[in-house]
Amino acid sequence: MALIEDIYEVPKSCLVDYVVPKKAIFEAADSNTSEKRVFTDLIKRIKWCYKFTEDNLRITPYLDDVRNYIEVEVITIELKYDNVHKIGAGKFKEDSEIDDIARTVMRFIPYPIILTTQYENELKFYGAHIRESKADSDKIVIDDKILSTNWMDFDNLSEIEEDFISKIQLDNLDKTDFYDFYNDYITAIIQHEGAETAGGSVNLPPEEIDRIYSEISLRDAKIKEIENKIKEADNFNEQLELNMKAKKFKDEKKNLINELKGE
Structure with a gap:
């Protein structure tokens, strides 16, 4: 143990x-x-x-x-x-x-x-x-x-x-x-x-890592919230709109991860 x-x-x-x-x-x-x-x-x-x-x-x-x-x-x-x-x-x-x-x-x-x-x-x-x-x-x-x-x-x-x-x-x-x-x-x-x-x-200062990580956590929360709404959506247009919003936050998350990597 x-x-x-x-x-x-x-x-x-x-x-x-x-x-x-x-x-x-x-x-x-x-x-x-x-x-x-x-x-x-x-x-x-x-x-x-x-x-x-x-x-x-x-x-x-x-x-x-x-x-x-x-x-x-x-x-x-x-x-x-x-x-x-x-x-x-x-x-x-x-x-x-x-x-x-x-x-x-x-x-x-x-x-x-x-x-x-x-x-x-x-x-x-x-x-x-x-x-x-x-x-x-x-x-x-x-x-x-x-x-x-x-x-x-x-x-x-x-x-x-x-x-x-x-x-x-x-x-x-x-x-x-x-x-x-x-x-x-x-x-x-x-x-x-x-x-x-x-x-x-x-290879970033701790304050910068913490800031980016916090921003990523916010995007994760938004993505989870939207994905829950997609499950409850009744029509295709509503699902499409929610998927577009989710993609926006996923793209932002990807950019933030690249920022962590120094890219």
């Missing part, structure tokens, strides 16, 4: 190995009955694997007006195998609920997190910059959005996935301070998203 401990080369001094009570998280998040049921049904356990601090990695904390990065956590959400249903390569019926769980955990922990969800030998990585809430300095908010990779099967990693795993090893992350350290992890996720979409390495 692939675990973060098996693939992440971390000094023993960083080990925490503590199971975080699910109840503590969904109560702190003020989850409703439905959200609590998702936690109970899908999560086997939430494991706090490692804590990276100034003491154990000799990395300087980072503090400014909105951020307080004094440490970075590594946490894994292990899923209940019998309650999660695979519907294709790297796809699960419960993907939406799993992403929601990841968001809840990231909002609960007041530190930047290298977060993974695990199903058997597959892992999905999440990350997001955080900042203090202007309304309540004791709380944190996600800065911009939560980023994630695809599901990675560690019995069958692609070259793109192997490149990502290499980039997030401790030896390859910036040790200037904990902001730069964590930002390297975030950058690795963005570069991975771009590479997966382009079908190969992408």
Whole structure:
């Protein structure tokens, strides 16, 4: 079974190995009955694997007006195998609920997190910059959005996935301070998203990759919406018009992918 401990080369001094009570998280998040049921049904356990601090990695904390990065956590959400249903390569019926769980955990922990969800030998990585809430300095908010990779099967990693795993090893992350350290992890996720979409390495700044990837995601959502309408369309003219709209967004998506490739 692939675990973060098996693939992440971390000094023993960083080990925490503590199971975080699910109840503590969904109560702190003020989850409703439905959200609590998702936690109970899908999560086997939430494991706090490692804590990276100034003491154990000799990395300087980072503090400014909105951020307080004094440490970075590594946490894994292990899923209940019998309650999660695979519907294709790297796809699960419960993907939406799993992403929601990841968001809840990231909002609960007041530190930047290298977060993974695990199903058997597959892992999905999440990350997001955080900042203090202007309304309540004791709380944190996600800065911009939560980023994630695809599901990675560690019995069958692609070259793109192997490149990502290499980039997030401790030896390859910036040790200037904990902001730069964590930002390297975030950058690795963005570069991975771009590479997966382009079908190969992408030589663009992370901000540009993120912008293009977001534009592609918008086109994908539009295409899916139109294709659903096509299924419900009653006459040929309506179907033709919808198909033309779908083609427009598909052409735009193709151009954006070419932009990622540098073409």
